[in-house]
Amino acid sequence: MIKNDDAKWRHTHQQARLEEILPNGVVRCHLSPRNCTLREGQHGFCGVRMNRNGRLVTLNYGKSVHATEETIETEAVNHFSPGERILSMGNIGCMLNCAYCHNWKTSQAKYVEDKDVYHYTPEQVVDIALRHGIRMLSWTYNDPVVWHEFVRETAMLARQKGLMNLYKSAFYITPEAVEELLPLMDIFSISLKAIDEEYYRKYTTGRLQPVLDGIKQVYRAGVHLEVSNLMITDISDDEGSARKMADWVLKELDATVPLHFVRFHPDYRMRDTVRTPIPRLIRAREVALEMGVEQVYLGNVYDTPFSNTYCKDCGTLLIDRFGLNAKAEGLDEKGCCRKCGRNAHVKMRGPVGAPSFVETIPASEVLERKTFQWHGDVRSLHVQARNASAQPVKLYVRRTLSNGTAPWRVVQLSPQESFRFIIAQSMPNETGCEVLLPKDLQTNLHEVFDRAHFPTVSIEQTGIQSTDVTPLPAYR
Known part of the structure; x- marks a missing residue:
């Protein structure tokens, strides 16, 4: 795979936040738990933060994949304004390097090509949303953590213009950075890969505990939170993994926090396998429900009732979903069951704007x-x-x-x-x-x-793919 170490997008930079200036021109970045210590000219693990002239700078401010209108269900969010249209914004670089990354062409800075990079100002992002009648910005795809400065500034402006903000992340982030996000975000949808330290080190190059701590920090702040778990075939799709996940949610959060078990597709450096077998996902859901999690969903699975929301008391269908589309016909304006009145813990935000x-x-x-x-x-x-x-x-x-x-x-x-x-x-x-x-x-x-996949090649370039297992381009 060709590296793009001299791509044009690298040629401009902006002052970064959360820096610590050390002696001899060294700086330390306090954005992710890696706390990268950088000498002059060095890049952090993410590939988009570096030491330039003894200061921490970011190389990806305003640099993005194409802004894309989607729906809130794309982000593994089922209990906030069902069917809401969102403007998804994804950047370049990442604080992790997951072996199965669905967006490795943009998450791993060394492979990012100029053709896939679009340039936006905060004002332009907000203007796109307003002109197309979209009420929510979603910070998503590779991971918004390493886009911290642009996310904060744009989210502030969005709030001023009456827009909401959604943060979809693997959440490998420091407590200081979380504190800067909490006043600006309406929703956190966090991908918790596994309750297993060895898994994190082997497959993500990160550590588990900072992710757990960050999730608990969001929960204590009272911001809307949903947790998703990508179940990797023959690695994390067993009943024991599901039990650990549900147990942690129940003990450290509470039973009303929605839990999503998400189907995996082979990608990046983990292509010699198959999609997660659906029966294993169904069993994971059964386990979590049996343990007491109130709402458990399957993601990246069509033709299933297990993405719907049902009343826990009377069984009424509250939100009917098919794929990434939703109809909330069984809920009142307070997010309660119309039939029996039970609180379904769904935050409603008035009528959803339609095209x-x-x-x-x-x-x-x-x-x-x-x-x-x-x-x-x-x-x-x-x-x-x-x-x-x-x-x-x-x-x-x-x-x-x-x-x-x-x-x-x-x-x-x-x-x-x-x-x-x-x-x-x-x-x-x-x-x-x-x-x-x-x-x-x-x-x-x-x-x-899949819903977390951002394609970088079009069918005009490649033709319609003969397989539905691994997208192009393939990592080599």
Whole structure:
């Protein structure tokens, strides 16, 4: 695999927070528990923080993968404003190096290519959300910890403009950094890899205890918290692992904190294996429920009732989910069961804003058509479009059904705007989607293998992949 040690994105920097200045021009970074001590010109483990002229700087301020509209369920969040549209922001670099990373092309700084890096200011991020009627920013993908300065400044501005903030992270972070995030975040969705120190050292290059401490710090602060566990085939997908996870949640947090067991796909340096067998995920869920966790979900699994939310008293279906789509029809405005009144511990934030839809498209519009069929476990697609013209333009996208078609969603793009959004299978009889666009609009379609996966290559480059197990590019 070619390293990109002299990529253009590395050529600019900004002052970093949480630095300790030591003698002889040495600095120490207190962002992650590694507390990297750096001599002049040295980079930290993350690859995006370094010592320049005796000061700690960040190389990735405002440098991101493409901003992408998704839904809150993408982030393993099931108990906060179900169905909420979010603007997902992912950066480059990471404080871990997990052997199975789904986003290694951007999480590992040495492999980041300039073509995958987009540049944003805090004002631009907030403006994208406001123009598209999105109420929440999500700090996500490779990991927002190493994007600390940009996350803080943008989240502050977002709060001022009435937007919410979601932090999706493996949470290898110091208590000082957590304290700087707590006043700005509405939600923390934390990926706890395992309750096993040896696992953390072997497969993530990190340590377990700082992650546990960070989760407890968020919990004590009273910010909305959900915990997810990626179950790796034949490594952490056994009943014993599930029991340890549930036991820790019950003892250190409480039974109302939602727990997600998430299906793994082979990737990065762990491709010689298979997806997590679904029966093992189902058994993990059963174990956690038997132990007393109130709400336990399966992630990255379609065609299952185990992503739905049911009332713990009367069994009423409260939130009906299919893939990354949700309908909260059994809840009242306080997050309680409409039938029996039990508190489901779901935070509601008023009506969820919906995109614009039309039944028909004006015959006067000359449009090009692109189609995509769901196949195997590939049930989501990123649509990326760039309006290179000086005029606003529209594109249209709709779902194709085995017994017909759905209405057209209308996506408005401002002059020179580049926008990316997800479309995910929303019902069993949905077979794919189609996109209509003006001929001068530049578009790419990207297969999404799982909800935490950010694709960096399009089907226009590679064709539709013949496998649904490991996405391209493959690590070599």
